[in-house]
Amino acid sequence: MIKIKNKSKRGNVLMENIVFIILNLIFLTILILFLLKQGGGAIILEQAYAKQIALLIDSAKPGAEIYLNMEKGKKVAEKNNVDFKDVVKINKNIVMVKLSEEGGYEYSFFNDVELDKPYPVDEETYRFKIVRYKDE
């Protein structure tokens, strides 16, 4: 009788520990997923790409061809049903990056240049070609 009691007590302790460990693992998983989601969200990526492209154009001279890897952006755009070729648009001197149907981020550049229409050259790379200075 004493032996059976001890066994069931040991079983309880083991069960409690397993539940405790599982809950901890669930907690850590949620935390890691939250961190990953925050860093790779459409809003953050749109801002990063728009600013990156604007700065690249600012520092470029006519004739320059810029190839930008946008692998992460492509994944997010696909998830949000946005065609990769519509992700980057340049209107006058404003870069617009759109990775979700509702969103989009704009950033201006001061280099007064004319660009070819930006387009993806392969699965994950965008090409920007600076043709000439305006009024030249």
Add this chain to the structure above:
Amino acid sequence: MNKVGADKMISVYWFVILLLVAGGIFAMVYVFYHQPYDVRELEANIMINKVADCLSSNGMLNYELIKDAEFSKEFKTNFLKKCHFNFDVEEKWESTQYYIEINFYKIEDSEKSVFEISEGNKNLISSCETQEDKEYDLLAKCVEKRFYSLEGNNQYLIKILSVVRKTEKNAK
């Protein structure tokens, strides 16, 4: 309190600590990712490089800058066009978000400017004066650089001040 009761209390405390840690991490991540990337200083530096390339090449002043032994007023008037700048910005701002000021000094006297070119929103200079001792994110970013250039036998010191505001998109 028996041992099982004490163990359960420890578990509760453990979860309270986990919740506190999670709250802390959530707060830090929220603050970090909701802070926009501040690229104004980079922009100001690129602007200065572009101005320097326009004013001087291979250590010699741009030939369009000096006409008949005097600094060209035409160059000053058409500075933005000559150096290929476009200060238009997004619709959310009504005023220009850039300011650029260039001062030319003779090498003998680096106090008195002999020629000055400025373009953009002059009101932004006040941000530079305020930030002489300490930088504030909500004010415009100012960068100043200087270099020397030759024109015939004359040597000039050129100081370029570049100011970029765009605060709403770069700081919170």
